[in-house]
Amino acid sequence: MIAENGFFHSPVSAIAARAGVADGTVYLYFKSKDQILRTAIDTAFLHFFERAREEMATTEDAAQQLRILVRLHLETLAANHALAVVMQTEVRQSARFIAEFSRQHLVDYLNLTREVIRRGQQQGIFRPDVSDRTVAHCLFGALDEMVSSWVFTERPFEPGTTASQVLDIIFRGIETQSNHA
Numbered sequence: 001m002i003a004e005n006g007f008f009h010s011p012v013s014a015i016a017a018r019a020g021v022a023d024g025t026v027y028l029y030f031k032s033k034d035q036i037l038r039t040a041i042d043t044a045f046l047h048f049f050e051r052a053r054e055e056m057a058t059t060e061d062a063a064q065q066l067r068i069l070v071r072l073h074l075e076t077l078a079a080n081h082a083l084a085v086v087m088q089t090e091v092r093q094s095a096r097f098i099a100e101f102s103r104q105h106l107v108d109y110l111n112l113t114r115e116v117i118r119r120g121q122q123q124g125i126f127r128p129d130v131s132d133r134t135v136a137h138c139l140f141g142a143l144d145e146m147v148s149s150w151v152f153t154e155r156p157f158e159p160g161t162t163a164s165q166v167l168d169i170i171f172r173g174i175e176t177q178s179n180h181a
Helices: 012-019 023-029 033-056 062-079 081-093 095-122 132-153 159-172
Strands: none
Touching (some): 012 023, 033 062, 033 095, 062 095, 062 132, 062 159, 095 132, 132 159
16 A cells, blocks of 8 residues: 555555455554554565575575575565565655664664675685675665666566676676786
8 A cells, every 4th residue: 555655645544444454453453654664664574584594594605695685685575566665665755764774674684794795705705805884785775776776667677687687796896807907
């Protein structure tokens, strides 16, 4: 409902109707529309982090772990268009919501990414002379832009291919080998 109509144009009564319950029932579980949205996002991130940690635990290779994380990032949003729309539009319209979100989920996501990058640096897979924080932010920014482009243009989007291409750029840069002299 919020993805379709926007946060401010989605009254609790409409959310309740979409869910097939009475308005009063919604208020038994949620204090406000903000809490409904927050719970939806919290639940999505909880599932994302559970799945990411589970799949990443299958390998010690940091490059493979980063591939898993990036693929899941894009697959999660591609599989839930409404969540993608809410994350790319509604969440960004409220400074308070962005601050709350940043303190929790975004920091957790960036920290998970940084852990993988540091592990790769220790394994000798990733360059030790680059900041794990900078790489994590660049990677998140690239993925965020790919999702924004998909949401706003509605062009076809293939998460696996996009994940591979973004990681190829992160891993190898954009210079040709002959320019690395």
